[in-house]
Amino acid sequence: MPKLILVRHGESQWNLENRFTGWVDVPLSPKGEEEARIAGEHMRDLPVDKVYTSVLQRAINTSKIALAAAGKTEDLPTERDEALNERHYGDLQGLNKAETAEQYGDEQVKIWRRSYDVPPPGEKGESLKDTAARTLPYFEAHILPDIKAGKNVLVVAHGNSLRSIVMALDKLTKEQVLELNIPTGIPLVYDLDDAGNVLSHAYLFER
Structure with a gap:
């Protein structure tokens, strides 16, 4: 029974500074490095055959x-x-989230952050729907075949790219995914059958 292990990266320096990070390639904070280490300690008994990550450090x-x-x-x-x-x-x-809320209003910033299909301002701004449009085809073309081949796969990525994968795996609606938050550095483990169907899933530990 293959396993899919999803891990959101540890706290980044801009998470610590409460900034919108997106594609800016900021490093982990010291706390984020510790979160990664603790995640690994809990993964000692989990076999891993292949690893997928984003291109961000x-x-x-x-x-x-x-x-x-x-x-x-x-x-x-x-x-x-x-x-x-x-x-x-x-x-x-790069903007501070609290300052952005003061400028645009809490409700508008919440819509940008949590809605399914409303992107933030700017030509390159992506909604969760936009993110899923690139993440899910990659998942289906690369990661899912490994799982169907019986491999245990570790995916280390980001809050929203992982939310789009979880939305598909758990068959969440657009309304349900709004409440989905994936914590940093806590492995979420899916047991799948050979066809890639979800049998069960759980976080390895609670913080």
Whole structure:
């Protein structure tokens, strides 16, 4: 029974500073590095055959730290692709979330952050729907075939790219996904059958 392990990267420096990060390639904070290490310690008993990450360093380094802490030091086959990147926050990238709420209003910022199909301002701004439009085809073309081949797969990515995957796996509606929040550094493990259907899922631990 193959496993799919989803991990949102540890806290980044801009998470700490309460900034919209998106595609900006900021590093992990010291707390984020510790979250990655703790995630790895909880993954010691989980087999991993292949690793997928985004191309952003906070996801790449989370995977490296977690795998080292899990004792999985062998060179695992790894793919990195921007299809797994965080959603692009457009003109909001780099802005402080509280200051943005003061400027535009709490309700508008909540819509930009949590709605399914309303993108933030800016030509490159992506809604969750836009993010899913690149993340899910990649998942179905690359990750799902590995699972169907019986491999245990680790995916280290971002809040919204992972939300789009969970939305598909759990068959959530547009309304249900609005309440979905994936915490940093806590592995979410899916047990799947050979056809890729979900049998069960649970977080490895609670914080």
